[in-house]
Amino acid sequence: MEVQLKRKPVGQEALADRLADRADQGTLAHAMLFTGPAGRGGLALALALARRLHCTTKGAERPCGSCPSCQQHDQLQHPDLHFTYPVVKPPGKDKALSADQLGTWRALLMEEGPHFDMVDLRDRMSLGNKQPFISVHEASDILRRLSLTAHAGGWKVQVIWGAQWMRTDTANKLLKVIEEPPAKTVFILLADNTENILATILSRTQIVPIPPVGDAEVGSWLKGLGAQGEQVTDAVGLCEGDLARARRLVREDAAGEFAMFVDWMRTTFARDGRKAAGLADAFHDLGRESQKQFLLYALHMVRQCIVGNYGAASAVRLRASERGFAEKFAAYIHHGNVVDMQSELEKALRDVSGNVYGRTVFLDLSMRMMELLHRPR
Ligand SMILES: [Zn+2]
Known part of the structure; x- marks a missing residue:
């Protein structure tokens, strides 16, 4: 499944190219909010952009797929790519930090690719009835990470997946750094929509709506997962351009x-x-x-x-x-x-x-x- 991390985002090639052009021309916003259901591929776009920013090969064929940075991306081990996502407090701990669940997050990404949503993440984290969130302690962690020099001397990319689960104090703590990030730092926030995002965050980010994935692309993606016939037709018709939903529809027998x-x-x-x-x-x-x-x-x-x-x-x-x-x-x-x-x-x-x-x-x-x-x- 690692192959899914190397490909261009499924059905979002045009948007991926637009973001890559901005990166090349130096016109990339330093804080963006990708909006749309997670299964449309916001995370795939964020990973593709990070890969391009980090690739050390010169020329148009970037990301090259073979330089040390690209190889680190293949393993989700690039030291200047940081992930924040909703979690719950582990038993016996007093802070809810994404880093404590990094193993689960990486395994999900490596095995399923970037087109998963909160239902999939919940399944992996075995949360029971607990509601995951992004805590103010996580915000402190982000500030600490970004104050350090980039390991590779290039771009630092901070992804905040599920930004709608940021608590108010979390968002407030991040306001300043989102408004004025350290040099060569990019924030990519991802949320289903703008409804549960503080207005003060919205006004400091460039909003990038992620469109639904086209039916043909959903169909061929599902076939690549081994689905066929009516299963594919049904899922394409029901998923509303959301690959995470499409995959669930194929897996769950209704x-x-x-x-x-x-x-x-x-x-x-x-x-x-x-x-x-x-x-x-x-x-x-x-x-x-x-x-x-x-x-x-x-x-x-x-x-x-x-x-x-x-x-x-x-x-x-x-x-x-x-x-x-x-x-x-x-x-x-x-x-x-x-x-x-x-x-x-x-x-x-x-x-x-x-x-x-x-x-x-x-x-x-x-x-x-x-x-x-x-x-x-
Ligand atoms: Zn490369």
Whole structure:
């Protein structure tokens, strides 16, 4: 997978070239904020830019891929490339520092390439229910690192991945250095959007929106991972130009959720109370996380039916296997019941998250659905 680190960012070649040109012409902003879901490749762009800045070969063919700097980049070991990302405090420690999780971060990057997101990182870090963040101690660490002379005498690159998880005190501590970094220092902040970034940070960075990856590029990238046929077509249609999501769609088989949803809707439409009770037991046995996933899936299906009924058919995002059922089911979803249906599903989600007994949640929900599905238009 190391090969993924050497390539130009998937589907973002034009933007990569533009950034490289700015670097060559000396017009690169000293602090940039790449915005867009992580799976679009902001980190891939940051790594490509760092590689170009650090490559010691002269001439147009940079990065060369063979000089000592390029080789250090291949191993994610370049001494002037620094990573900050959200973490939690390790047991027994009083500070949450990215450096403590560097092994996990490097392994994820080497094995999966740069197109991962917070879901993937969470999986690796086994955080449980803890919310990772970028602490004020990490900000001190950044200041300390950047005050040192660059090892190779060239550019220092500080990547802040998941900048939306910076605490306010963290962001405040970094304001000055982001406004006036030491010489030959580049800050690359990455965030899904600008919503959770302090205005004072926004005003000090050049915002670089990362566009969605094109369908053709997503498709060939997935094939490179070994996916094929309908799996690829479905994931391309659903991922919205986000490679991390596309890869998850290919890896996770949604067939189980779909079958259960169809069974549940048929049962409630037929007002079969006994079968609904049986399904409530099955739902209960799924466990809390899968219960949530199923309810989110049900919400998605209901929304897609409404999009199909009242919006453009081309906007419907469903797998090929789901379309046939959705077309028939959509006849029972309309303006007279869709709002209540969504709020019932959302309430069930809250209840499940709030530790209400799964069987009870599902039975109540089924009773409500029996009524709602038969409500006149
Ligand atoms: Zn090189």
